[in-house]
Amino acid sequence: MDIPATPPIIRRLRNNRAEAKDEPATPRLVAGDIRLIGGLNERLFQLLAAIESSGSINQAARKIGLTYKGAWEMIERANNLSPKILISTATGGRLGGGTRLTPAGKDFLQLFIRIQEEHRNFLEQINDRLMNNRDIVFLLRKLIMKASARNQFFGKVSQVSTGAINVEVTVSLKGGAIIVAAITRESAESLAIKSGADVVALVKVSQIIIVTDFGGYRLSARNQLQGTVSRIQKGEVNAEVVIELKGGNSVVATITNESLQALELTTGKPATAVFKAGAVILGAAS
Known part of the structure; x- marks a missing residue:
């Protein structure tokens, strides 16, 4: 038929x-x-x-x-x-x-x-x-992206330093804060990382340490973002602490309730979010 x-x-x-x-x-x-x-x-x-x-x-x-x-x-x-x-x-x-x-x-x-x-x-x-x-x-591209990491910082690559194995990428955020990421050369080439490129930096809350008093010491961690505690959500064992940066970005960290008490953290208190360059995952628009 x-x-x-x-x-x-x-x-x-x-x-x-x-x-x-x-x-x-x-x-x-x-x-x-x-x-x-x-x-x-x-x-x-x-x-x-x-x-x-x-x-x-x-x-x-x-x-x-x-x-x-x-x-x-x-x-x-x-x-x-x-x-x-x-x-x-x-x-x-x-x-x-x-x-x-x-x-x-x-x-x-x-x-x-x-x-x-x-x-x-x-x-x-x-x-x-x-x-x-x-x-x-x-x-709108930022809103499309879905990732499990609570901390997602969108910025622009301001510097790229290529080493024998790794590439160090400096990302400038709004307000003047910067994040340094250490990624492999292969990843940098795959993402086409270059100065001026728009990227997103992902950091898990478990990778962040909160410091309120350096006590005269200097830390080896490249990323030290200073801000003010804007919110604290206390749970049974852990507490979620949000630090607001100068430019309006927020950093979320999870610490134990004992640490919360030891640091005497309260809303409005200055605090620094510290994390290593290797803890940063970079993403670039395809």
Whole structure:
């Protein structure tokens, strides 16, 4: 049995959907699907398009990955919500189904395709505007990133010192604070680390030591971020201490309740977050 050629309207619907899924040449910062009132979404219109193409509810359901029952439930809901019947059925269809779009159903499908095209053009315009704003792009990229490390510092590489084995990377944060990371040369090359690059520095809370009085001693740890205790969350055994830095960044550390008491930490007290350069994990936008 020959399968009829795909009508132009169906190709347009597929092309619109495919273009929305394809990864754009530039990062897409805003994305969204079309949902009509009553819970009618793009899946319904994929079904309508498949019915128009095949003339069979059974084949249309298989084409878009629905069960026969699921397709009928979607059709019944759409018919009930619409002022006019969208899909009609009759015996003796050309492919054994006999399911057809009514004139109202065809008009509805055409309307959705036009809305879909306008929606895609609208998103492209919004993304183009956002991509021209460097601060917005950087902010949204930060929000996309997911990592288990509580401490995530976004900054700019201000210095790169390459040694025989490791590379020392200095990251400048807002407010003038700096973080030094020691990574392998292979990692530096893989991340394309260079002066001026935007990076994120990740540090686990367990890697941070809090110091309130150096007692005349100097520490070997490269990172010593001075700030003020802004919040303390005490638990059964440990306490979470947040130190706010001058530029607005916050450092989170976990210490025992005994240490909390020994350091006499309270909100508003000056404190320094200390951690080694090797405890810093760097990330760079691809």
